[in-house]
Amino acid sequence: EAAVTQSPRSKVAVTGGKVTLSCHQTNNHDYMYWYRQDTGHGLRLIHYSYVADSTEKGDIPDGYKASRPSQENFSLILELASLSQTAVYFCASSDLGVEQYFGPGTRLTVL
């Protein structure tokens, strides 16, 4: 059974609209992360969290918010979606210092 799940798996949004991407993990990990991957590139960290009700900015946080209501759930929020936010978004979880486990990704297209 997949330990990190994401929903939706694919989404088309309109420019200026609000988008919420959800992530759920059953690994009992404290750390959760949101990355974006642009075609032909590596992953870049948007936001992360090491405890419920707290989030931290990653390397490219502008235009994104994050929410960690519980250990298992971590959401990424685009308040005003823009064309430049078209990408594949990955959620991951880990314990400190060890490898991260990734979800299947969400393909977001902003039109």
Next chain:
Amino acid sequence: AQKVTQTQTSISVMEKTTVTMDCVYETQDSSYFLFWYKQTASGEIVFLIRQDSYKKENATVGHYSLNFQKPKSSIGLIITATQIEDSAVYFCAMREGSALGRLHFGAGTQLIVIP
């Protein structure tokens, strides 16, 4: 400044041969962790192998092994006896000891295994 660099964009090898993928990193931390991940054609990202900076022995898992050259800030991934299903994009990543779990990824190397 880019912290993790993979200069090989794409590599093609014959099945059952050995391939090495290069990765160099930059850090000021004395303690750090290095990882290799595989992204399959379906988009799935899978953890392969890890090297802790304080360990002198190269990590090995199955037919994956690492060539850790600390003075050169280099961590190469070696795949022996390559199989068709090894065709994928391979990412190198680094976590600095002070970085609360944050990973820096390289741009990836696409491996094509030819039957």
